[in-house]
Amino acid sequence: MVQSVTYQSETKTVPFQGKSIVLESLTPVLSPKEKEKRKKDIERCLYEVFSKYRRAGDSPA
Numbered sequence: 001m002v003q004s005v006t007y008q009s010e011t012k013t014v015p016f017q018g019k020s021i022v023l024e025s026l027t028p029v030l031s032p033k034e035k036e037k038r039k040k041d042i043e044r045c046l047y048e049v050f051s052k053y054r055r056a057g058d059s060p061a
Contacts, residue, residue, distance in 0.1 A: 005028050005029070005030075006028070006029045007026040007027060007028055007029065008026070008027045008028075008029055009024060009025070009026055010024070010025045010027070011023070011024045011025075012025075
């Protein structure tokens with residue numbers, strides 16, 4: 001089953017090297033349950049990365 005995702009758009013015009021550029025940020029609109037699931041997935045992945053480097057840093061140089 002394919003679920004369509006809607007996005008909230010935020011547009012800003014910012015100066016860059018003397019020119020104006022338009023930045024558009026798209027944020028998915030998620031249900032509270034889906035937000036919590038994504039948050040836990042991100043936390044798990046970050047924990048794995050930090051744990052990997054923590055173990056590498058524990059080794060004597």
